[in-house]
Amino acid sequence: MITDIQTFFRELANSGINLTIFYDAFDFERFITGLGNTVLLILASTFFSIIIGAIGTAILTSGRAFPGFLVRSYVALFRNTPLIVQMYFFYFAIGSIMPVGQNELGLPEPLLGSFSWAVISLSLYAGAFNVETFRAGVGAVHGSYEEAAFALGYNRRQAFFAVTVPLALRFSFASLSNNLVDLTKATTVAYAVGVAELLYVSNQIWSDSLNTIEMMNVMLVIYLVLTGAVVFIINRVEAVMRLPGFGLGDNQ
Amino acid sequence: MINLKALALAACVAFISTAASAQSLECGDDTLCRVKAAGTLKIGTKDDYVPWSYRASDGSFMGMEVDIGKKIADGLGVKAEFVKVTSANRFEFLAQGQIDLMIASASDTADRRKIVSFVHPNYYSSGYSVLLPKTIKATEWKQISGQTVCAVQGAWYNKPAQQEFGVKILAFAGTAETEAAMKQGRCIGLLEDDNQINVRLSKEQWADYQMPLPVMAETPWGMAVRHDDQFSPFGYFVAGMVAQMHRDGTLLKLEADNGIKNSAYLIKMHEALKDHIN
Numbered sequence: 373m374i375t376d377i378q379t380f381f382r383e384l385a386n387s388g389i390n391l392t393i394f395y396d397a398f399d400f401e402r403f404i405t406g407l408g409n410t411v412l413l414i415l416a417s418t419f420f421s422i423i424i425g426a427i428g429t430a431i432l433t434s435g436r437a438f439p440g441f442l443v444r445s446y447v448a449l450f451r452n453t454p455l456i457v458q459m460y461f462f463y464f465a466i467g468s469i470m471p472v473g474q475n476e477l478g479l480p481e482p483l484l485g486s487f488s489w490a491v492i493s494l495s496l497y498a499g500a501f502n503v504e505t506f507r508a509g510v511g512a513v514h515g516s517y518e519e520a521a522f523a524l525g526y527n528r529r530q531a532f533f534a535v536t537v538p539l540a541l542r543f544s545f546a547s548l549s550n551n552l553v554d555l556t557k558a559t560t561v562a563y564a565v566g567v568a569e570l571l572y573v574s575n576q577i578w579s580d581s582l583n584t585i586e587m588m589n590v591m592l593v594i595y596l597v598l599t600g601a602v603v604f605i606i607n608r609v610e611a612v613m614r615l616p617g618f619g620l621g622d623n624q
Numbered sequence: 625m626i627n628l629k630a631l632a633l634a635a636c637v638a639f640i641s642t643a644a645s646a647q648s649l650e651c652g653d654d655t656l657c658r659v660k661a662a663g664t665l666k667i668g669t670k671d672d673y674v675p676w677s678y679r680a681s682d683g684s685f686m687g688m689e690v691d692i693g694k695k696i697a698d699g700l701g702v703k704a705e706f707v708k709v710t711s712a713n714r715f716e717f718l719a720q721g722q723i724d725l726m727i728a729s730a731s732d733t734a735d736r737r738k739i740v741s742f743v744h745p746n747y748y749s750s751g752y753s754v755l756l757p758k759t760i761k762a763t764e765w766k767q768i769s770g771q772t773v774c775a776v777q778g779a780w781y782n783k784p785a786q787q788e789f790g791v792k793i794l795a796f797a798g799t800a801e802t803e804a805a806m807k808q809g810r811c812i813g814l815l816e817d818d819n820q821i822n823v824r825l826s827k828e829q830w831a832d833y834q835m836p837l838p839v840m841a842e843t844p845w846g847m848a849v850r851h852d853d854q855f856s857p858f859g860y861f862v863a864g865m866v867a868q869m870h871r872d873g874t875l876l877k878l879e880a881d882n883g884i885k886n887s888a889y890l891i892k893m894h895e896a897l898k899d900h901i902n
Contacts, residue, residue, distance in 0.1 A: 398787060464801075468808050481809050486794065563777075566794045566805065572777070576795065579712050579778035582739045 390583040391590070399577050406573030407594070413490060413559040413569060414598065418552055420495035425502025432503070433510050433532070443503060450500035455561050458497060463489045463565040490562035490569075498555040505551055509544030510536060542613060549606040553599045570594060655724055655850075656700075656858040665702050667693040668709040668723035672798045675823060675882040676729055688882040689727045692747065695874065696725070696865050710797070711778035715739045718848055725849060725862060729817075731780055732846035741854035742846030743862045745870060745897075749889035750817040751839040752781035754791075755824060760812060763836050765789040774802040774811040784841060785815055823884060844889070871897040 381394035393403040428443045450458065467489060473481050484492075513536050521531035563572040574591050578584040651657035659665050669677040669689050677687040685706040697704035709717050709728050718726045718740050731750070732742040754773055762768050769790040775782050777795040785791050794811050796802050802814055814821075818839045824830045847866065853859045869875045870893045876886055 398783070464804050464808075468804075472809060485810070564797060564801075566774075566796055566810075572795070575712055575777050576782060580735075580780065580783045582715060582735055584716055 389586055390581060391586050392577060392581045392583060393587075393590070396581075399581070402568075402573045402577060403570075406568055406570045409487070409567060410559055410569040410598070413487075413494065413562060413567070414556050414602070416491045417494035417498060417555055417559070420491065421498035421502050421551075421555065422548075424495060424499025425506050428499065428503035429506035429510060432507050446496075447500045447503050450497050451504075455493070455497050455558055456564055459490065459493045459561055459565055462493045486562070486565045486567045489565060490559075490567045494555060494558060494562070497558065498551055501551045501554070502548065505544050505547040506540065508547065509540035509542075512543040513539045542610075542615065545606060545610045549603055552602050552606065556599050556602050557595065653852060653856075654858070655853045655856065656861060659700060659702055659724060659858070663702050664705045665693075665697045665700060665725060666705050666707055666723045667697070668707050668714055668717050668726040668728055669693065670710065670714075670728050671708045672800065673729055673820070675884060676819075677727075688878050688884065689729065691878045691882070692869070692875070693725070693727050695869065696862060699865050700861065711776060715848070718850060721850075724853075724858070725847060727847050729845055730848060731843040733780060733843065736848075740848040741851050741859065742848050743854075743859060743866060744846070745863070745866055745893065746844030746846045747866050747869070747875065748819075748845040749842060749887070750819045750845060751842040752779075752785065752815065753818045753821055753835050753837050753839045754813045754815050755821045755830070755833050755835055756813040756837070758832050758834050760836075765791075765837055765840075768812065768837070772811040773813050773815040774805050775815040776802060779815070780843075781815065781817070781841065788840075791815070819884065819887065826883070826885070867897060870894055871899065873898070 378395040381391050384391065385395070392399040394400065428447070431439045431443050434440075463486065467482055467484065470483060473483055517535050517539060518531050521535045526534065559569055560571040562569050563575065566572070570591060574587045578587040651661055669685060669687075671677065671679045671685065673687070673689075675687050677685060677689040680686045690706060693706065694704045707717065707723050709723070709726065711728075714726055714728045714730060715736065717723050726740070727747075729748070729750075730736065730742075732746055736742070754768065756762065756768075760768075766789065770792070772792040772794050773785070775785075775793050775795045776799055777797055779795075782793050782795060786793055793815065794805065796805060799816075799820075802811075805811060806814055813833075818835065821835045825833065825835065847862060849859050849862065869878075870890075873894055876890050876894055879886055879890060
């Protein structure tokens, strides 16, 4: 079966479409590693960016002045600078003043590698957008819901977590799915700090085999599938959490 | 009234564009004719490869490859226009016509000949090795197997170094990033071609480094033209210029002028082609 596939793609290569990743074991391995790293980047950064977004929104809506100022400064800083600049800043500037360990040869070795810095950078970047998304979601919940909760004997905190948050989350889905699609595409920037993700390995493969056009098409298809999967998952979650008779999700 | 104006405008535009393209149209597929008509030769070169091709403080291109490019343009009686290319995009730039000649430290390999045509004789040669700090006592490639080395994305030796010696590659877009990463300890050394390492070692800042591992896969560098240009007046002209520069020692002189120790390859080529009468 595998040899059949390899033979097919070797013959295809002779006719001008050179997809080395399907018949060259070394390229296949590199490509799968790249795909794995991209998926890991997406999962880890999505997870942390949502947490950052939730915490940021909780602070903003709590109404405390100084913490609110810090969150707004963070959002302004990360929304208004290019991701690649942030990535370089973390990896080369912050990375150089971090404590270092030692490897088995006795040479200094940084504690955080490329991958960790990429996750940190991507999470903070997407987190800034998520703060705004969730804040808008909270803002969209009409004050009367909170008042109704107060009337039923909830205190501020209980009303926020039991009434406002669940409704705000439902208002946030459309914008959140935008942010996460954007994050999925933004993982390619990690190639700048040497994370062996899809763009990095594809770049190396097309430099070795000079099959640029084929690899670019492969990447296009794969990112289409990845963003499709992200949107699909969010739509499923949205459907499961749908409240009959409430909000925009009702007609879908 | 409006229609008349529009008609006049359209006629004007059509006239100007015809006049501009007439010269290049007459040349057809003849690149030499097109270059002479345009008065500029577009040469693709890197801008981060000191001292072969890099940028001066005013942004203009400098280096040995740039000097070679200028000599070729002089020979044609046109102006040299340098276009920045990278290891990862240079062949596409040439194939798609953004440049007509590529002098970008490209090794002449069988795979690459499928995409572009290399001009012969080759103008330079190099292999690959690793720049290591003197604290690392390795003299064989197998001793650094499993270690991480920094490299530039798209370099041809990244794959063989991984496959044959089991080193791990951490690749960046340019040489400046690889240096920064090595100095931060993200890799033990720099995987580079031996010429580049020799140039580094001649400088004070790299005094604590050395090139202890044998140089692998000695491969000649070639200038490249499009397939259509290989056996055309343009291809023959460039080939002739390269042969002449080997013969009269121009390449040796340019190498020395750019602060590079005369390489074994250029000395050998000069010996083979030099004038037998003097």
